[in-house]
Amino acid sequence: MPDVDPVRNPYAPGAGQRPPELAGRGRELEVFDVVLERVARGRPERSLMLTGLRGVGKTVLLNTLRSQAINRLWGTGKIEARPDQSVRRPVAAALHMAVRELAPHHRAPDRVDAFLGVLKAFALRSNASNAKLRERWQPGIDGPAASGRADSGDIEIDLVELFTDAATVATDVGTGIALFIDEMQDLAPTDVSALCAACHELSQLGAPLIVVGAGLPHLPAVLSAAKSYSERLFRYQRIDRLDRIAADQALGAPAQREGVEYEQKALDVLYEQSGGYPYFVQAYGKATWDHAPRSPITAADVRVAAPDAEAELAVGFFGSRFERATPAEREYMRAMATLATEGPDADGQDMDAAVPTAEIARALGRKPASLSPARDALIKKGLIYSGERGTVAFTVPHFGRYLRTQP
Numbered sequence: 001m002p003d004v005d006p007v008r009n010p011y012a013p014g015a016g017q018r019p020p021e022l023a024g025r026g027r028e029l030e031v032f033d034v035v036l037e038r039v040a041r042g043r044p045e046r047s048l049m050l051t052g053l054r055g056v057g058k059t060v061l062l063n064t065l066r067s068q069a070i071n072r073l074w075g076t077g078k079i080e081a082r083p084d085q086s087v088r089r090p091v092a093a094a095l096h097m098a099v100r101e102l103a104p105h106h107r108a109p110d111r112v113d114a115f116l117g118v119l120k121a122f123a124l125r126s127n128a129s130n131a132k133l134r135e136r137w138q139p140g141i142d143g144p145a146a147s148g149r150a151d152s153g154d155i156e157i158d159l160v161e162l163f164t165d166a167a168t169v170a171t172d173v174g175t176g177i178a179l180f181i182d183e184m185q186d187l188a189p190t191d192v193s194a195l196c197a198a199c200h201e202l203s204q205l206g207a208p209l210i211v212v213g214a215g216l217p218h219l220p221a222v223l224s225a226a227k228s229y230s231e232r233l234f235r236y237q238r239i240d241r242l243d244r245i246a247a248d249q250a251l252g253a254p255a256q257r258e259g260v261e262y263e264q265k266a267l268d269v270l271y272e273q274s275g276g277y278p279y280f281v282q283a284y285g286k287a288t289w290d291h292a293p294r295s296p297i298t299a300a301d302v303r304v305a306a307p308d309a310e311a312e313l314a315v316g317f318f319g320s321r322f323e324r325a326t327p328a329e330r331e332y333m334r335a336m337a338t339l340a341t342e343g344p345d346a347d348g349q350d351m352d353a354a355v356p357t358a359e360i361a362r363a364l365g366r367k368p369a370s371l372s373p374a375r376d377a378l379i380k381k382g383l384i385y386s387g388e389r390g391t392v393a394f395t396v397p398h399f400g401r402y403l404r405t406q407p
């Protein structure tokens with residue numbers, strides 16, 4: 001029987017870490033292929049928005065979709081939205097990257113240069129109050145900035161013009177441009193509005209530029225608060241935990257490539273512990289591999305390794321997030337965690353169901369209004385979200401369970 005070599009451990013727990021096997025996302029990849037093909041042909045198509053809890057694999061999927069676009073010779077760029085940061089510069093940098101990818105296929109370099117001039121003007125047109133910062137920052141485009149396009153200072157007007165011009169460059173080479181936006185729920189409301197308007201305009205023109213977003217479950221609410229038509233503009237895909245077959249594949253396929261196998265019972269226990277959440281699948285898989293002496297890996301190996309995986313998650317996945325909260329916010333989350341036990345999902349799996357904010361107030365003996373600042377801060381920090389009015393839920397799977405085990 002072959003040994004299980006820790007050096008060859010294939011699993012990859014960690015935010016944005018590419019998994020050794022992208023399991024259970026076949027449908028999303030197929031849908032995106034069709035989107036790319038349709039958009040390149042000027043057919044009307046909605047942009048994709050991936051939504052889901054933390055650790056379900058949105059970033060990894062977004063990166064895979066990006067590769068898919070690159071394989072079709074599309075120009076691509078990616079940004080990660082941050083609270084309190086305007087999209088102007090990140091979008092400029094991402095589109096710069098995208099157009100650089102397209103430039104070698106373009107027959108008229110002067111048209112590319114003309115676009116870069118517009119891009120530079122767009123990038124340089126940031127807050128006048130930030131004059132110092134503006135001087136220091138250069139978009140890395142050698143030519144002169146153009147004027148009169150995408151430089152009005154109104155982000156909505158400017159994005160529409162910039163995207164339209166970028167799409168023209170893509171049309172010239174017969175492909176398209178895809179702009180990927182991770183953590184999209186963190187965009188400022190004016191930027192969300194502007195992006196929706198730009199996507200709306202482009203889809204009406206049949207211009208080959210799409211925005212592909214990823215964000216927490218309340219992303220649809222964020223978008224429709226900005227523009228009511230956003231529901232028709234985007235195609236939402238809920239990214240969720242893996243089903244049993246996909247989870248087994250996520251563990252089994254990389255192991256098989258190393259000549260290692262799992263006993264069926266080992267996979268049973270692994271699924272019980274991970275709940276099929278991709279981050280947990282990787283974490284338990286990794287710890288189990290490190291502990292297992294030889295193939296096939298057994299249920300006992302999984303059980304011995306579990307405390308290690310939990311300790312790792314407590315620090316890297318749960319603890320790092322909990323530490324971002326103030327004492328008042330922690331108290332709020334603890335009350336949430338206690339109440340969340342009482343509302344398991346229909347399938348009994350997810351113990352961290354949404355909790356009515358009124359109940360949290362009651363449990364803490366406070367007036368609901370007095371807890372609004374804590375709630376809003378936690379939403380802003382991305383620790384909780386409000387999917388339905390008057391309720392909140394954790395953005396991190398099993399977070400309630402984790403808090404209940406903490407003294």
Ligand SMILES: Nc1ncnc2c1ncn2[C@@H]1O[C@H](COP(=O)(O)OP(=O)(O)O)[C@@H](O)[C@H]1O
Nearest residue numbers: 013014016019023055056057058059060278279
């Ligand atoms: N389809 C998948 N199959 C197996 N593992 C996955 C899959 N998607 C993501 N992972 C793993 O899950 C973890 C979290 O992925 P990430 O993309 O950062 O999630 P999110 O962006 O939703 O928080 C990473 O360790 C990654 O390797």
Ligand SMILES: [Mg+2]
Nearest residue numbers: 015016058059
């Ligand atoms: Mg992510």
